[in-house]
Amino acid sequence: MKWLSVSRFTFLGGLLTLFSLLIISRMIAIQTGPVAEELNNWAKSQSYERRIVYPERGKIYDRWGHLLAGNKIVYELGLELRQHRNPQSIALTLSSILPSLKYEEVLAAAAMPYDPAKSAYITLSQFVDEETKQKIETLKNEYDQVNPGGKNPNLPSLNGVVWTPKLIRFYPEGKLAANVLGFYTYANIGQETGAQGVEGYYNTLLAGRPKEMVLPFDPYEMQALPDIPPGADLILTIDREMQAAVEKILDRAMEKNGAKSGTVIVYQPETGEILAMATNPRIDPNRYGSELTTVLPKNMAYNNAVSTVYEPGSVFKVLTMAAAIDAGVVTPDTTFIDTGGYSYGGYVFRNWNQGAWGEQTMTGCMQHSLNVCLTWVAVEKLGKGKFYEYMEAFGIGHRTNIDLALEGQFPFSTPLDSNTWQSVNLATNSFGQGVAVTPIQMVQAIGAIANDGKMMWPHVVKGYIQDGRQINIDPLVVGTPVSAETARTITKMLTITLEEESFSNASVPGYSVAGKTGTAQIPGEDGYYLPNATNASFVGWGPSDDPKFLVYIWFEQPKADSWGSTIAAPVFPPIFKELVRIGNIPPDDIRSQLSGR
Amino acid sequence: MRQRLAQAYRQAPWRLQTRNILSLLVGLVILLVVAALYLSISGQAATAGVETRFLEYDREAAQRKIAHLEARYGQLTSLQVMLPRAKELGFEEPNPDDIVYVVVPGYYGRPAYVEAPPPGTGRMQGPIIKPEYRQSIWDWLFKSYLSGPGG
Incomplete structure (x- = not known):
């Protein structure tokens, strides 16, 4: 009996020992065998989570802190x-x-x-x-x-x-300033990006820096997530109220004149800040996917104000006259006898009404927008050398480098470009034909006239917030094409022009303003000008003694009429009235009373 | 005589058995206490880890909520909403002829907008729990006694 009991315990002990040894040997085999590395890697890959954290896209505010683009x-x-x-x-x-x-579809999926x-x-x-x-x-x-x-x-x-x-991008103001803001392609999963406007131009800044993190599942190795700084917030120079007022007036004008497109830029000559930039048609960036194709006509730029080049017509005469006065070759009182035609380079140039206006001062030439007179000024007074030197100084043919995506530019032919330039160009360029510019180029150039000769860099971002600091963007002088005296003289000439020009429709009661209309023919694809199609423009600034606003208006192919004086100029007074109201600029008489105190 | 003495001092077999069993039980209890302690700490650490993870998710959700509420506030104060509301409340856009301009000493116009950003903690990614609290007994024994000087 005793033998039996000892042998049972011995047998059981031996069996358990053998079993333990088997387990141990198997453990060693697994840990050192060919599958060891594979298992080890698998275990490691299951022990942490690799995660890319995308920071919240930066918000966009107007100059007073109203949200224009956020995230919802x-x-x-x-x-x-x-x-x-x-x-x-x-x-x-x-x-x-x-x-x-x-x-x-849902049934099949479910x-x-x-x-x-x-x-x-x-x-x-x-x-x-x-x-x-x-x-x-x-x-x-x-x-x-x-x-x-x-x-x-x-x-x-x-x-x-x-x-x-x-989170996706959200524009609480809908269509307001859509051409300036651009949009964010949130629906393109995996390829989301800012497009057009400031969304496109400042995409990297707004997007911030995504961070990849390795987060272990082992509670002992728990990681504290680092602060992922959000993308930079932008504060625009745009004034929401001014933008809304300008858009409203532009939309109303478009309904009346039936133009293909309309553009208005409100610019602060002293700083180069864009206070409002409106275009029609424009889309709701919240619905960019559908409206890009349904609202915007095919081949139309998202923001005509910066992307589309066109022949500006007579608004360009401001630059020609400024060059001539600054060069000292004419004065406002210099006279010219308009016979109704001027021959140059094998062509005869005529006035807008084909008429002869007789003896005219330079102020009269601007007032009646005489092509013949301005051709004479460019050809006989300035000459090609000085004319193109001044146009270069005004930045014609160069991008302004405004901080908006897809700024357009068309090369400006000068006598140095022997293949494209002909002597006739000097004559046509003097009254704004044969030269293609964007509205923002014209704004920058004419802005110098409204700012004592100093040409300011046009920009739409006033400041941005990055890494906990607000960085404000200072105004930048990009050139001084004419002297302060010339600039004031031109402003004075064009103020008289508006005051005396009965058909201009651009005067603003209570305020002295300077301005110039422009009507230009449109070249077709074959290079010849299209019949019955014009670009109607107007540029105005004021108050004349201390310009706070420069307004540039352009209507493409209006149907109601074809002239800048009847289509674009009448839009200026309501816009200017709204600007002075929102900007708290009193009428001239009150300002002189207040400044006299 | 010698044999008698040995027999007189020999422990009774049941006493020896009891002593051995008690020694084994004491060892087992110590082992169980250590294991229980180890399990308890591990459990608490795991719970804390999971809670931390949930708190991180909560923080992300809160950040999303803040962004959403800002956008909602922007929508509620947008011109499209505010202008009709103002009209309903009886406000009118001023007629330029009705505006009276007065000089207010010390007022230099509307101040420029400054967006004060919330200060960041500047926190970098790294382990939350100190190494002392993450060591196993083996790590502690090895570091303290077995790895030699400076180990």
Whole structure:
């Protein structure tokens, strides 16, 4: 009996020892064998989460801190196929709440079997708003109370429907300043980027720096997430109220004149800040996907103010006359006898009404916008050397480098370009034909006249906030094409012009303003000017003694009439009235009273 | 005589058995206490880790919420909303002829907008828990006694 008991314990002990040795040997084999490295790598890969954290895109404000572009929560709606589902119930509920979802498509997705390798999750909709998500959530909870876990296939259930929050770009003012803001292509998943306007130009700054992090699952190795600084916020020079007022007036004018497009720029000559920049047509950047093709005509730039070049016509005469006066070759009182035609380079140049205006001073030439007179000034008084020297100084043919995406530019032919320049160019250029500029180029150049000869860099961003600091952008002088005296003389001439020109429609009661109309023919694809198609422009600035605003107006191919004086000039007074009201600029008499105190 | 003495001082077998069992039990209890302590600390650390993760998610959600509320505020104070509201409340746009300009000493116009950003903590990514609290007993024994001087 004793022998039997000893041998049983010995046997059991031996068996357990053998089993332990087997386990140990297997452990050693696994840890040192060929699968060891593979297992080790697998274990490591499962021990942490690699995550790229994208900072919140920077916000955009107007000059007074009104939000123009922010970020709002939307939800990605999806199906977790691992969960128990009622496909009919899911398809019926979601297709009735979200019209973009088709019943058949949702049904097919919801009926799909779970496969961890291939189909574990299906995205149903990318941008579900808060309100819709609330509806779905409420229904899901209600169904879950009646049919917990969706186990009963005869009762409705939204089990398996999940939503994930994310931020997308949102423009609370809708279409306001859309041409300046640009848009963010949030719907292009994986390829989101800022496009057009400041969104495009400052995309890198707004986007911030994404950070990749390795987060271990081991609680002992828990990492504190670092602060991911959001993208830089931008403060624009745009004044929201001025922008809205200008857009309203522009839209109304477009309805009346039937132009193909309209552009207005409001510029502060002293600083180069753009206070308003309106274009028509313009889109709602919240709906950029559909409106880019439905609202904007094909081949039309997103922002005509900076991207489209056109022949400006007589508004260009401001620069020709400024050059002549600054060069000292004429004075406002220099006389010219207009016979109605001027021959040069094998062509005869005539006035807008084909008429002869007799003896005219330079002020009279500007007042009546006489092509013949300005051709004479450029050809006989300035000469090609000085004319093109001044145009170069005014930046014609060069980009202004405004901080907006896709600024356009057309090369300006000068006598140095022997292949493209002909002597006739000097004559046509003097009254703004045969030269293509963007509205913003004209604004920068004529802005020098309104700012004592100092040409300021036009810009739309006043400052930005990055890494906890606000950096303000200082005004920048980019050139002094003419003297302060010349600039004041031109302003005075053009103030008289508006005061005395009965058909200008551009005078503003209570304020002295300077201005010039422009009507230009439009070259067709064959190089010849199109019949019955013009560009109507107007540039005005004031108050004349201390210009606070320069307004540039351009209507492309208006239908109601073809002249800058009847189409563009009448738009100036209502805009200027709004600007002085919002900008708190009193009328001239009150200003002189206040300054005399 | 010698044999008698040995027999007189020999422990009774049941006493020896009891002593051995007690020694084994004491060792086992110590082992269990250490294991329990170890398990408890591990459990607490895991809970804290998971809670930290949830708090990070909460922070992200809060940041999203702040951004959303700012956008909502921007929408509620947009011109499209404010102008009709102002009209409903009886406000009118001023007629230029009705505006009275007065000089206000010390007032130099509307001040430029300054967006004061919230100060960042400047926190870098790194472990939250100190190494002393992340060591296992083996790490502690090895570091303190077995790795030699300076180990």
